[in-house]
Amino acid sequence: MDENKQEIEQEKEQEQETEKEKPSTFKKGVFAGIIGTLVVLAAVLVGGWFILGRFYDTGFMGIKDIAKAKVISGLIDKYYYKDVSDTAKKNGIYKGLMEAMDDPYTKYMTASEYKEELEDTSGEYVGIGVSVLREEDSKDVIVQQVFDGSSAQKAGIVKGDKLISADGAFADNLTLTEFTKKIRGKAGTSVTIVYSHNGERHTVKLKRAAVENPSVYGKMLDESYGIGYIEITEFNSKTQEEFEETLSDLKKKGMKAVIYDLRANPGGLVDSVTKILDDILPKGTTVYMMDKYGKKTTYTSDDKKQEKLPTVVLISGNTASAAEIFSGAVRDFKYGTLIGTKTFGKGIVQQEFTLGDGSALKMTVETYYTPSGECIHKKGIEPDIKLKYKYSGDTASVTDMDSYDFSKDNQVQKGISVLKGKLVN
Known part of the structure; x- marks a missing residue:
């Protein structure tokens, strides 16, 4: 069972425009990753699923509400210009429920998202071996640190380089979290990185590997x-x-x-x-x-x-x-x-509640x-x-x-x- 965590969390993407006073590039910017996950270890597992009787007893949703959700799902299937999976629609419901708190630190995470969340506090992750920040003014994604022995280091990427794209996905079009997800992946797989060093563009194919991130x-x-x-x-x-x-x-x-x-x-x-x-x-x-x-x-x-x-x-x-x-x-x-x-x-402070399928909730508590x-x-x-x-x-x-x-x-x-x-x- 995963340990649950209470977290004093800053914004996951850190797209807050705070002053970067001693960045690795020594410019104003924001970090990739969490801006402040303060975690208290507390083993809390929400076993199983909502029991229908209890679910109705809360007054939150009744038969009419569920029927309405099914009607909306049917309209999406029939009229939306793209196909949307049932899984995506269900995840949208769960995420929307957490968004009702109007709290940027309260959210629903799918099993894969929660796995990434755990990586953030483990000191290890699978990637190319860099940490990055996003500059306030230019919004450029800048390499903050290159880890020893990593594929990024072997390719010649250094602190201060600008990351432009990962497997064709441009940093300019993505949030910092979305872009770093493109860089991460399973160990042994590869990602094509386009980066700029002193104004000159380079393209390299890097193999992802487990990276230990000393703190x-x-x-x-x-x-x-x-x-x-x-x-x-x-x-x-x-x-x-x-x-x-x-x-x-x-x-x-x-x-x-x-x-x-x-x-x-x-x-x-x-x-x-x-x-x-x-x-x-x-x-x-x-x-x-x-x-x-x-x-x-x-x-x-x-x-x-x-x-x-x-x-x-x-x-x-x-x-x-x-x-x-x-x-x-x-x-x-x-x-x-x-x-x-x-x-x-x-x-x-946030606390994470793991659910029966590996997904999790994070709530300010x-x-x-x-x-x-x-x-x-x-x-x-x-x-x-x-x-x-x-x-x-x-x-x-x-x-x-x-x-x-x-x-x-x-x-x-x-x-x-x-x-x-x-x-x-």
Whole structure:
């Protein structure tokens, strides 16, 4: 049985026009994938199907309503200019029912859509080995990251390249989610990608394969002061393990203070972010959630693994959901300094209910609150030091994190300055 998930989710397509302050292409844009799936693992399976008697008892649908649906289905079959399968019509009914809530985070997913949803939080997926974003102004789909050993890397695709089409489907004509679905597929199959590098078009046929997407990157920025840097790009099922390994490695290298970079973090699993907060924070409540009945769910940290490191957290308009839980806890515990611009403001929780045929519902079920009791939904979290992102280096030369010049990143440099002050004092 699939584990069910509660999620603080940002928009799946991320076609929200939020500020991209530290993208891989270092331009304004939005990410492919979810903008903030905050997932609380909760095994909930809706067994079987609607029992007709109960279905009628709700007052939702009666015999006349079902008869009406059949009439509409018949009219579609007879007059619509294309053939529509019964499966498509039924899925349309289910999706329409969820759309009645007028909530972009509440939806019905077919079995295949739900499978993709699970991939998003697993840290692995089948594809060509890139993550992408969509720019606000041009709407171009830009490569954000190329994973080591992937078919995209072997073909010469690098960060900053523009993806134009996948198997003849043009990115301009599709939502970001629709386009990334064209890129993904079964392992071993191929997809033809047209992309642009420095204005020159290239066409390559790439084989899809399982790709592991690391969510944590770390390095020492200033060895003389012992200042380390840890970027967390999302909170998936493998992030805590990656985080603990990275933290341990940097401490062995002499890290005495740390910058956590959440500027490109759209969210993730509740379980993941709260365990990481438990790794670093002193004893206390890290986040709590409340449903419409007043039922409260609280997550706490103990002081068994508290990291007493001077801390800076970099945030932006794309810091959302689970990343805002992290930022809010750091702020309310007075554990570190937030630098950047106001976060996205996603403070509601979704839960997924798997159905008998592998399909699933996702519904907003709770609101979450920071340790101080603040609801940040549609408000965001303000930084302690407001500073808009600026990169003064040559963006064209940046192909991965190792080629990124942190000395040209004004927010990172401000963070280093703040930490030096804390270390001296």
